[in-house]
Structure formats: C-alpha cells, structure tokens
Amino acid sequence: VTENMRSLRNVFLYKCLFALTFWNHINLSVENELFTSVSNDFPEDGSDKKIKSLPLLYTNSHQSKANFDWVVIQNTTESLSLSEITNGNVKKLVALLSNFRQGSRLQNLTLTNVSVDWNALMEIFQTVWHSSIEYFNINSVTQLSDIVSYAFNYSGTSMKALTMKKVLITDLYFTQDDLYQIFANMNIAALTIAETEMVHMLCPSSDSPFRYLNFLNNDLTDLLFQKCDKLIKLETLILQKNKFESLSKVSFMTSRMKSLKYLDMSNNLLHHDGADVQCQWAESLTELDLSSNHLIDAVFECLPVNIEKLDLQNNQISSVPREMAELKSLKELNLASNRLADLPGCSGFTSLEFLNIEVNLILTPSADFFQSC
Numbered sequence: 001v002t003e004n005m006r007s008l009r010n011v012f013l014y015k016c017l018f019a020l021t022f023w024n025h026i027n028l029s030v031e032n033e034l035f036t037s038v039s040n041d042f043p044e045d046g047s048d049k050k051i052k053s054l055p056l057l058y059t060n061s062h063q064s065k066a067n068f069d070w071v072v073i074q075n076t077t078e079s080l081s082l083s084e085i086t087n088g089n090v091k092k093l094v095a096l097l098s099n100f101r102q103g104s105r106l107q108n109l110t111l112t113n114v115s116v117d118w119n120a121l122m123e124i125f126q127t128v129w130h131s132s133i134e135y136f137n138i139n140s141v142t143q144l145s146d147i148v149s150y151a152f153n154y155s156g157t158s159m160k161a162l163t164m165k166k167v168l169i170t171d172l173y174f175t176q177d178d179l180y181q182i183f184a185n186m187n188i189a190a191l192t193i194a195e196t197e198m199v200h201m202l203c204p205s206s207d208s209p210f211r212y213l214n215f216l217n218n219d220l221t222d223l224l225f226q227k228c229d230k231l232i233k234l235e236t237l238i239l240q241k242n243k244f245e246s247l248s249k250v251s252f253m254t255s256r257m258k259s260l261k262y263l264d265m266s267n268n269l270l271h272h273d274g275a276d277v278q279c280q281w282a283e284s285l286t287e288l289d290l291s292s293n294h295l296i297d298a299v300f301e302c303l304p305v306n307i308e309k310l311d312l313q314n315n316q317i318s319s320v321p322r323e324m325a326e327l328k329s330l331k332e333l334n335l336a337s338n339r340l341a342d343l344p345g346c347s348g349f350t351s352l353e354f355l356n357i358e359v360n361l362i363l364t365p366s367a368d369f370f371q372s373c
Contacts, residue, residue, distance in 0.1 A: 073112070081110040087144075090120045097127045102158050104132035111138045117145035118171075122182070126153065134160045141167045147174040154187045161190035161212075168196075176200060186210075193218070203228035210234050211259075217241040222249040229256040238264040240289075247272040247295070247302050251279040258282065264289040266311070274298040281305070290315070291334070297321055305329075313337050313356070320344035335360070342366050346373035 069089045073081035085093060100106045109128060114121070121143055128136050129152075136159065147169070169179075183191065184202040190212035193201075198218040204210070208230050220242040225231065226249070234257050244250055247270050254260055260282040270293035272279075279302035286306060290299070291313040299312065300321055309332040317338040322345060332354040335344070340360035345368040346352050352373070 073110070077105045079108040079110075080106060081112070083112040085111050085114040085116060085124075087116050087120055090116050090124065094123055094127045097124075097131055097133075100131045100133065102130075102132050102156075106132050107134045109133045109136050113140050114138060115142040115144060118143055118147050119145070119150070122150045122152065125182075129154065129157045129159055132158055134158050135163075136161070137163045137165075139165045143167065143169045143171065146171050147179050149175070149178045150182065152182055152185075154185065157187060159186075159188045161192075162186065162188060163192040163194075164196065165192075165194045166196065167193070167198075177202065181205070184208075190214075192216070200224070204230040206230060207232055208234070212236045214238040215242065219243055222246050222253075225253045227256070228253075231257050231260075233259050235259050236262045239268070240264050241267045244268040244270055246270070247290075247299065248277045248279045251281045251302060251304075254282040254285060255280045256282075258284060260285050262287045265293070266291040268293055270295060272296075272298045272302045274301060277302070279303075286329070303327060308332070310334070320348075322347070326350070343369035343373075345369055345371075349373075 070085055070093070071083040073083055075081075082093070097109075111124075114124075116124070121141070141164065180200060180202040183193065184204050185206075185208075187209055189209060191210060192212075192214040194214060194216040196218055198215065198220060200220070201215065201224060203225055210231060211233050213231075213234060213236070216238055217240070220239060222244055224239070224244075237254075237257070237260060244265060245268070250263075250265060250270070254263060261284055263285060266289045270290065272295060281304035283304075283306060285304040287309040288304060288307055289311040291311045293315055295312065295315040295317065297317055297319055299315070299317065303310065305327065306329050307327055308329050310327075310330060311334045313334045314337040317335060318341060320335075320340075326348045328350050330349045331351055333349065333352060334356040336356045337359040340357060340362055343357060343362055343365040344355075345366070346355075347368075355373070
C-alpha cells in the first residue's frame with residue numbers, strides 16, 4: 001500500500017509540474033505577442049466592448065513602456081492611466097483617444113507627468129471633450145509655451161468631472177483671461193484645480209452647470225467670484241488653503257449662489273472686524289467650515305442664518321457673545337482649540353445636538369450652560 005501511495009504521489013507531482021511548465025510557456029508567449037504587437041485595428045463604429053484592454057497599450061505589469069514613450073499605469077476597457085506625456089508623443093495620444101467616440105466604454109482617463117506646449121494641451125482637452133470619457137484627471141502638468149486665445153468647442157460632451165493638480169505655467173506674461181475662461185466656461189458638473197498657485201478664476205460667461213468646485217491649496221484671494229451671478233447650480237465650494245482675508249467679502253461672494261449648501265474656507269487668513277461690517281450669505285448655505293483662521297468672538301455677528309453645521313475649530317475665540325444673532329437651525333458646533341474660558345450658553349442655539357469644546361481654557365462651567373443647553 002505504501003509503495004502504491006508513493007507511486008501515485010509521484011505521478012501527481014509530475015502532472016502538476018508538466019501543467020505548470022506548459023501554462024508558463026503559453027502565458028509568456030501570449031504576453032509577448034500582445035505586448036510587442038502594434039495594432040491599429042479599432043472597431044470602425046468606435047465600440048470597444050469585445051476587448052479587455054486597449055490593443056495599443058497592453059501591459060504585462062503595473063507599469064510598462066509601450067512604443068510611444070509614455071508609461072502605462074492602468075489599462076482596462078473603462079479606465080486608462082498614462083504617464084510621461086510630451087510634445088513628442090502627444091499626436092499619438094490624440095490619435096488614440098480619437099478612437100473612443102461617444103458610446104465607447106472608456107470613461108476614466110488619467111494623465112500624469114505632462115510636459116507640453118499650450119496648443120498641444122488644448123488639443124488633448126478638446127479630444128477628450130468629444131470622446132466617451134466622463135472623468136478626466138491630469139496631474140503634474142508643465143505648460144511650456146506661450147498661452148494664447150483658444151476657441152474651445154464645448155458642445156456634445158460626455159464629460160462630467162475634471163481634476164487638475166500640480167500645474168506649473170512657465171509663461172509669466174500672458175493675457176489672464178485666455179487661460180481662465182477655458183476652465184470657467186466648462187460645461188461639466190465638477191471641476192477641481194488644486195495645488196497650482198492659481199491666483200484668480202473668472203466668473204462663467206453664462207449660467208454654469210457647475211455643482212462642485214474645488215480650488216484647494218492655491219493663491220486665491222477675496223476678489224474671487226465677486227458679483228458673480230452665473231453659479232446658480234453650485235452646491236459645494238471648497239476654498240481650503242488659499243489667501244482669503246475678509247469674512248464679509250466671502251459672505252457676499254456666496255450671496256448670489258442660490259444653491260450653495262457646503263462651503264469650506266478652512267486654513268485661510270480670515271478675520272472679521274465686527275458690527276460695522278455687514279455680511280450677506282447665501283440663504284441655502286447649511287454647512288460652513290471656518291476652521292484654522294484668525295477669527296475672534298465677532299465671527300458670531302457674521303454667520304449664515306440657516307446654518308446647520310459650523311466648524312470654528314482652531315481660531316482665537318474667547319467667548320460666545322450672548323447678543324449674537326440666533327442660529328435656530330444649528331445642530332453641530334465645533335469650538336475646539338480656541339481660547340474659551342467658559343462653556344457657551346445655548347440660548348441662541350435652540351436645535352443644537354453636538355458641541356465640541358475640547359482643547360480650550362475652561363476650568364469651571366457656568367450655570368447658564370446647564371440651564372440653556
């Protein structure tokens with residue numbers, strides 16, 4: 001019995017080794033054939049439903065270089081991620097993307113380490129705008145040549161969201177509007193331009209479909225969107241880590257945004273001087289983040305009346321004035337990391353459910369706190 005078992009085990013091992021060797025041979029042959037082939041045989045109707053990866057960009061690892069000098073990071077029928085885009089391969093990239101007309105399955109495109117001239121950059125954007133791509137991410141961009149006026153065609157797009165991060169513009173002297181109007185007039189729901197040292201953004205020339213704007217970590221100031229009445233659908237505005245100073249000017253910026261619900265103004269230089277300065281917020285605003293600014297007690301004289309969630313963490317607030325305007329809708333209030341010497345009363349916060357006052361100077365809570373809260 002022992003001899004039979006040993007024989008059976010040996011036969012099984014030989015079969016496993018043969019199968020493994022055979023499969024490795026087949027797999028390597030297929031990978032080599034696919035990776036080295038350069039095929040331009042895209043379906044004529046723009047449909048790529050029968051392929052599992054883009055035929056020009058097959059990759060047998062997470063990162064590999066094809067014959068176009070760019071690096072393939074990800075390649076599926078729905079998502080494509082490329083790196084190292086230059087003037088030398090941008091025409092081939094445009095030719096590739098032109099094959100994915102509306103109706104194709106490719107929806108997500110990411111380009112990283114892009115170093116091209118202005119016209120080449122605009123040609124990439126224009127090609128994406130008329131393709132099947134809905135979500136376009138472009139990171140670490142260096143724009144090399146002079147910025148000039150470009151007649152961008154926004155019509156008939158599938159685009160929903162554009163994200164741009166770490167953009168470096170080498171041209172120091174150009175007409176600002178030639179740059180900003182391209183992005184201000186985009187007919188998409190969401191736009192993110194972050195970590196680019198952007199100093200301004202134009203108001204859209206007509207009623208905008210923007211619902212989400214994220215300008216994180218730039219150099220924007222109080223001049224942004226003053227007297228702009230075209231952002232009528234905007235619901236979320238993120239202006240974290242910029243250079244805003246006047247809280248009242250921020251309030252007037254929002255006053256024409258009839259749909260605005262969430263505003264993030266954290267990590268700016270905001271202050272408010274007091275009763276002599278008026279504020280006028282969007283009535284729709286229900287969530288406001290003012291954390292990590294230079295705000296003092298007077299901030300309570302300049303707050304949205306319908307606010308439900310308010311973050312004042314990491315400011316210089318020493319007390320909550322009793323004569324402040326009532327915030328009857330306020331449910332959450334964050335006053336952590338301030339200079340509070342006493343617990344605030346809740347007579348002006350009739351709907352308050354959550355109060356954060358950690359990291360302050362409170363020693364003994366007042367009787368008013370327990371009575372009113």
